[in-house]
Amino acid sequence: MTEIDIIERLRQKLPVFPRSGIVLGVGDDCAVFRPKSSPEDLLVTTDLLVEGIHFLPSTHLPEDVGHKAVARGLSDIAAMGGDPRFCLLSVALAPGMEGAWMGRFYRGALRLAGIHKLTIAGGDLAHAARFTCDVVVCGAVPRGEALTRSGARPGDSIYISGALGGSALGLESRSSAARNRHLRPEPRVALGRFLRRQVHASAAMDLSDGISLDLHRLSVASGVSAVIDHPLPSFPGASVEQVLHGGEDYELLFTVAPGTRVPRHYDGIPLTRIGSMIERRRMRVAFFGRELEPLGYDHFRLAT
Amino acid sequence: MTEIDIIERLRQKLPVFPRSGIVLGVGDDCAVFRPKSSPEDLLVTTDLLVEGIHFLPSTHLPEDVGHKAVARGLSDIAAMGGDPRFCLLSVALAPGMEGAWMGRFYRGALRLAGIHKLTIAGGDLAHAARFTCDVVVCGAVPRGEALTRSGARPGDSIYISGALGGSALGLESRSSAARNRHLRPEPRVALGRFLRRQVHASAAMDLSDGISLDLHRLSVASGVSAVIDHPLPSFPGASVEQVLHGGEDYELLFTVAPGTRVPRHYDGIPLTRIGSMIERRRMRVAFFGRELEPLGYDHFRLAT
Numbered sequence: 001m002t003e004i005d006i007i008e009r010l011r012q013k014l015p016v017f018p019r020s021g022i023v024l025g026v027g028d029d030c031a032v033f034r035p036k037s038s039p040e041d042l043l044v045t046t047d048l049l050v051e052g053i054h055f056l057p058s059t060h061l062p063e064d065v066g067h068k069a070v071a072r073g074l075s076d077i078a079a080m081g082g083d084p085r086f087c088l089l090s091v092a093l094a095p096g097m098e099g100a101w102m103g104r105f106y107r108g109a110l111r112l113a114g115i116h117k118l119t120i121a122g123g124d125l126a127h128a129a130r131f132t133c134d135v136v137v138c139g140a141v142p143r144g145e146a147l148t149r150s151g152a153r154p155g156d157s158i159y160i161s162g163a164l165g166g167s168a169l170g171l172e173s174r175s176s177a178a179r180n181r182h183l184r185p186e187p188r189v190a191l192g193r194f195l196r197r198q199v200h201a202s203a204a205m206d207l208s209d210g211i212s213l214d215l216h217r218l219s220v221a222s223g224v225s226a227v228i229d230h231p232l233p234s235f236p237g238a239s240v241e242q243v244l245h246g247g248e249d250y251e252l253l254f255t256v257a258p259g260t261r262v263p264r265h266y267d268g269i270p271l272t273r274i275g276s277m278i279e280r281r282r283m284r285v286a287f288f289g290r291e292l293e294p295l296g297y298d299h300f301r302l303a304t
Numbered sequence: 305m306t307e308i309d310i311i312e313r314l315r316q317k318l319p320v321f322p323r324s325g326i327v328l329g330v331g332d333d334c335a336v337f338r339p340k341s342s343p344e345d346l347l348v349t350t351d352l353l354v355e356g357i358h359f360l361p362s363t364h365l366p367e368d369v370g371h372k373a374v375a376r377g378l379s380d381i382a383a384m385g386g387d388p389r390f391c392l393l394s395v396a397l398a399p400g401m402e403g404a405w406m407g408r409f410y411r412g413a414l415r416l417a418g419i420h421k422l423t424i425a426g427g428d429l430a431h432a433a434r435f436t437c438d439v440v441v442c443g444a445v446p447r448g449e450a451l452t453r454s455g456a457r458p459g460d461s462i463y464i465s466g467a468l469g470g471s472a473l474g475l476e477s478r479s480s481a482a483r484n485r486h487l488r489p490e491p492r493v494a495l496g497r498f499l500r501r502q503v504h505a506s507a508a509m510d511l512s513d514g515i516s517l518d519l520h521r522l523s524v525a526s527g528v529s530a531v532i533d534h535p536l537p538s539f540p541g542a543s544v545e546q547v548l549h550g551g552e553d554y555e556l557l558f559t560v561a562p563g564t565r566v567p568r569h570y571d572g573i574p575l576t577r578i579g580s581m582i583e584r585r586r587m588r589v590a591f592f593g594r595e596l597e598p599l600g601y602d603h604f605r606l607a608t
Contacts, residue, residue, distance in 0.1 A: 010410065020390045020423035021444075031425035033390065033442070035339030035346065042339065042346070046392045046440055048430045053396075086324045086337065088350045090438045092357075106314065119324035121335035124438070126352045134394045134428070134438030136350055138337070140325075 027221065028149050029076040029205055030139070041146055042085075043139040045076035051094065051131040059171075062101045064183045065131070066108025072208070073137030074116055074187035075250040079206040081147040081196025082139030084189060086121040087113065089135055092128035116189055147196050147254070152203040152222035156255040156277040159262055161188055161269050164211060165238025168246025175237055185250040191266050195254055199262055204254040210245040210296025212285065214253055217294075219277070219284050222255075226285045228275040228292065244287075245295045331525065332453050333380040333509055334443070345450055346389075347443040349380035355398065355435040363475075366405045368487045369435070370412025376512070377441030378420055378491035379554040383510040385451040385500025386443030388493060390425040391417065393439055396432035420493055451500050451508040451558070456526035460506050460559040460581040463566055465495055465573050468515060469542025472550025479541055489554040495570050499558055503566055508558040514549040514600025516589070518557055521598075523581070523588050526559075530589045532579040532596065548591075549599045 011026045023041065024032035030043035049069045051057060060068070070087065077084050089109060093102060113120055118137065152158075169175065170182030188206075195201040203222055207214050211232070219226045234243045255277060256262055262271055285292040315330045327345065328336035334347035353373045355361060364372070374391065381388050393413060397406060417424055422441065456462075473479065474486030492510075499505040507526055511518050515536070523530045538547045559581060560566055566575055589596040 013410075013414065014424045015418070016423045016425075017421040019387075019421065020425070022390050022423045022425045025423065025425045026427070031390070031392065033346075033425070035342040036344050036444075038339040038342040040340050042337075044392065044426065044440070044442070046394045046426065046428055046438065048394050048396055048428045048436075048438070050396050050430055050432045050436070052433065053431055083323075086326050086335070088335065088348065088440070090350045090352045092352055092354050092436060106317075110317065114319070117321040117323065119321045119326045119329065120318045121320075121324070121326045121329045121337070122348065122350065123330070124350055124352045126354055127357055128354045128434065128436060129356065130433055132352075132354070132396060132432060132436045134350065134352070136348070136392070136440050138348070140340075 024148065029079040032146050034143065039143050040140045041143050043077055043080050043082040043141060043146060044136065045073050046134060046136045047072040049133050049135065060183060062104035063108030066105040067112050067184050069133050069135045070109045070112045071185045071187050071250065073135045074189055075206040075208065077137055077139035078187050078189045078192030079147065079204050079252060080141065081145065081192045081204065082141050083193065084116045084118045084137060084139045086119040087135060087137040088121055089123040090133060091123065092126040092132045094128060094131045097131060141196065145196060147201055147204040149203055149205045149218045149221035152218060152224055152255040152277045154224055154277055154279045155258045156202050157273050158226060158255050158275045158277060159271050159273050160207065160233065160251055160253050161191055161271055162249070162251040163233045163235040164249055164251065165242035165246045166235030167248040168242040169235055169238040173237065178235060178237065181235065182248065185248060187250055188252050191252055191269060194266055195252065199256060199260060201254040202257050204252055207249045207251045207253050209247045211253065212244045212292050213294040213296025215285050218253060223280055224277045225279065225281045225283060226275060227278055228285065228287045230274045232274055233270060233272045244292065247296055328452065333383040336450050338447065343447050344444045345447050347381055347384050347386040347445060347450060348440065349377050350438060350440045351376040353437045353439065364487060366408035367412030370409040371416050371488050373437050373439045374413045374416045375489045375491050375554065377439045378493055379510040379512065381441055381443035382491050382493045382496030383451065383508050383556060384445065385449065385496045385508065386445050387497065388420045388422045388441060388443045390423040391439060391441040392425055393427040394437060395427065396430040396436045398432060398435045401435060445500065449500060451505055453507055453509045453522045453525035456507040456522060456528055456559040456581045458528055458581055458583045459562045461577050462530060462559050462579045462581060463575050463577050464511065464537065464555055464557050465492055465575055466553065466555040467537045467539040468553055468555065469546035469550045470539030471552040472546035473539055473542045477541065482539060482541065485539065486552065489552060491554055492556050495556055495573060498570055499556065503560060503564060505558040506561050508556055511553045511555045511557050513551045515557065516548045516596050517598040517600025519589050522557060527584055528581045529583065529585045529587060530579060530581055532589065532591045534578045536578055537574060537576045548596065551600055
């Protein structure tokens with residue numbers, strides 16, 4: 001059973017009560033809540049960070065863990081074109097972490113939050129055998145304007161920001177650029193806003209689990225197939241495996257309608273066309289004529 | 305170092321950015337977000353549930369764990385007088401939990417969510433050595449009307465709903481009423497709404513960590529002292545210790561201005577006057593003339 005299967009099975013059982021204000025629920029980067037009579041929708045995302053799964057104490061400094069916790073949530077807000085507003089940090093500390101470790105964790109989290117003017121509005125504190133935290137980030141978009149995974153149409157061009165495979169390379173190598181990429185990912189918040197406001201992207205999501213899996217998800221959500229027929233921009237030194245299936249690059253994947261002008265760079269970040277969307281076929285994602293299996297990081301395929 | 309100290313130290317470092325929309329941050333049952341131009345404020349709360357800390361697999365069925373996860377968040381919404389709207393469930397499963405255990409966990413969570421018309425709008429899935437989940441519950445109140453911990457004034461009467469000590473008793477005994485109280489707490493959502501709309505309570509919070517600690521917190525937040533001079537309503541069979549310091553009763557503690565009429569019952573739940581607020585003194589909480597130490601459940605005092 002894969003994570004997609006589990007989420008799909010769950011989703012079918014989840015009623016959306018009419019008064020909830022939820023206009024987009026399980027299955028995208030954020031849920032979308034529509035406050036009564038407001039010109040803005042609220043984006044809400046929640047992400048776990050578990051010691052030994054999402055980070056290793058031997059690799060990550062406490063500041064890196066705090067940075068990553070906040071970065072994961074901000075990246076989901078970026079994917080939907082949102083303005084970050086506030087976050088909640090729930091932290092279960094392992095024995096011995098109450099003093100200096102915790103202070104350094106919060107320093108890393110607060111630094112990144114401060115850069116994005118993200119107010120830390122609450123949270124919870126507990127103990128656990130291993131450090132676990134959950135970060136909730138909320139952002140705002142003008143009503144009805146959130147970028148989603150489901151808006152891609154046949155004929156749309158597919159783009160990605162930046163280069164792929166850097167984070168996976170950084171896990172395994174001593175290259176300091178790649179290690180930095182892995183330890184301190186930069187959520188593409190300003191780019192996401194630009195894609196919503198200026199580019200009017202038809203669909204977007206963040207690349208958290210590798211393009212092979214994430215483009216598969218976007219194609220399923222949009223009911224189309226994807227063709228990659230241009231070279232993927234690779235992080236220097238990354239292997240083909242790392243580029244196709246490596247997770248945690250936190251770049252943005254987006255599509256635009258035919259004729260849309262997309263600049264080559266945004267604020268120094270390359271924006272590269274890698275292919276196009278087509279009518280749904282048997283092959284969900286084609287990579288230079290062959291099927292690209294969704295082998296990116298899936299917590300639940302690994303488990304079963 | 306206690307949880308109060310840690311949270312106070314953190315709070316001083318946390319900037320609230322003006323555009324965040326946060327009108328009440330760290331330190332109450334929920335954060336309060338004010339959507340642009342809306343007649344409603346949004347309440348947001350997040351709670352961890354960690355295997356071995358908040359529940360034991362030997363005591364709790366998977367359905368109980370799902371129930372409790374949602375109940376904790378709903379109780380925070382109730383404490384501020386909110387209408388539940390939606391929640392997000394982040395779940396890190398221990399090895400072997402992916403099949404039947406997970407299905408039964410979600411059944412318990414969905415059942416309680418359904419009773420309160422709470423839409424499950426998203427979440428995250430991961431693995432961990434031990435089951436950990438984080439539940440975010442969001443609710444709404446008319447703008448500016450959230451009940452808070454900080455509104456109690458000298459002369460106000462102090463009330464609690466229901467009876468105390470049942471959950472602590474249920475942990476240790478075979479009494480089925482007390483065990484049920486521990487395993488399936490009932491968040492006082494309708495009562496919280498009644499306290500906001502009809503009673504116009506001056507302050508409120510939920511009793512999650514024992515009245516000795518929670519009344520202390522409410523008194524600190526309001527800048528007053530509390531005097532308990534009426535008998536505390538006790539769950540049948542609960543010891544004085546369990547009544548004063550036992551956690552997880554999830555009843556409501558609230559205060560009302562002098563002259564406010566409070567009914568003796570609401571929907572079958574007794575509402576009992578236990579004392580009154582006075583000007584701040586050295587003793588934060590007096591219990592029949594002696595100081596009541598805040599010995600309720602504190603994750604961090606236990607740790608240090």
